[in-house]
Amino acid sequence: MPQRRHLTAVILAAGEGSRMLSDRPKPLHFLCGRPMLMYVLDSVRGADPDRAVIVVGHKADLVTAKISSVETGMPIEFRTQAQQRGTGDAAMAGLVGIEDPDDDGDVIVLPGDAPLLRAETVEALVEHHRTSGAAATVLTAELPDPTGYGRILRGRDSRVARIVEQGDATDEELELTEVNTSVYVFRQSLLVPSLRRLQPDNSQGEYYLTDVVSVLATAGHPVESMVAPDPLETAGVNDRLQLAQAEAELRRRTNERLQRNGVTMLDPAATYVDTTVDVGRDVTLFPGVILQGDTMVGEGTEIGPGSRLVDCSIGSGCILESTTARRATVGDDSVVGPYAVLAEGTKLPDRTITGPFYTSGAES
Secondary structure, three states: OOOOOOEEEEEEEOOOOHHHOOOOOHHHOEEOOEEHHHHHHHHHHOOOOOEEEEEEOOOHHHHHHHHHOOOOOOOEEEEEOOOOOOHHHHHHHHOOOOOOOOOOOEEEEEEOOOOOOOHHHHHHHHHHHHHHOOOEEEEEEEOOOOOOOOEEEEOOOOOEEEEEOHHHOOHHHHOOOEEEEEEEEEEHHHHHHHHHOOOOOOOOOOOOOOHHHHHHHHOOOOEEEEEOOOHHHHOOOOOHHHHHHHHHHHHHHHHHHHHHOOOEEOOHHHOEEOOOOEEOOOOEEOOOOEEEOOOEEOOOOEEOOOOEEEOOEEOOOOEEOOEEEEOOEEOOOOEEOOOEEEOOOOEEOOOOEOOOOOEEOOOO
8 A cells, every 4th residue: 555645736726717708717617516626626535635725816716715615525725826827837836835845745736627537536646656656647648639738758668758738749749649637646845846947938938837747757756647547537628618518427427326326317318417416216307307506306206397496405205397496395295387486485385286387486
């Protein structure tokens, strides 16, 4: 077993995300009912970090306030990158205030826009890094079309020698299909001095975190790698199209988990359940059902086609058909709809039968 060392997670979430064309900071765009950044925090939790440091920049106050208001399951700190001068500068900002920069611990660095990364993959990456005794370990991916990604360049010993960004790569280097995912584990005592040696001599004029790899390799330190088991895990979100693609994958995972836990879906591809929703056993969800927010559905309930429930509590043994409800409560063994509308604050007692076209208010 690898020796247990201190682990700090640094999540880079300072970018503006201009391609989102939005006033909302990119890390706070919602996926399946939660801010995108929360999924990145989920992915590092399995590696048991001593703390997570989130580097904020664009609209830092909004990001800090939102993440501070939710339970993350681990200590969270925030650092500000005042100017957007590249990922290397952002990582240095994240390490400001570390009590002992020479501590013999590890630092895992992740982008704040990779919501599909699985906790199992992050845990395996950290374990591989510690077992190998590497100075740094890079999570890589094999892509049939690597356009836009930094390429992994290896030395004669097959270890990672350096990472070259798309804009700085030669034609020969552009033919490589193993790419950088922007997820790394570093020995903390080596990362800090390496970051101080970075220079912005590249096409973007920025301090690249990727250059730390060549700094370490040139100094004779071993740099290891691990190929992601599924390249989809490493996909970033930079625009609305990629946001929708990430949401589709998260919904697929959610539906698969629910089905394995005893939920029936007649058409999983047409069933939309947020990751925040709690669904009991023997629940049946018909096509077109949308369950959002803090919704809870009791055991044995059937929710019929075209129903949308937001922040609702639905009892056991109920039947809801074509029902729309928001912040409503439905008691056990009730039959609601078809075509019912439950306004915010509605509370239906056990064994209620509404009949069709029922509309209620908070006084019901």
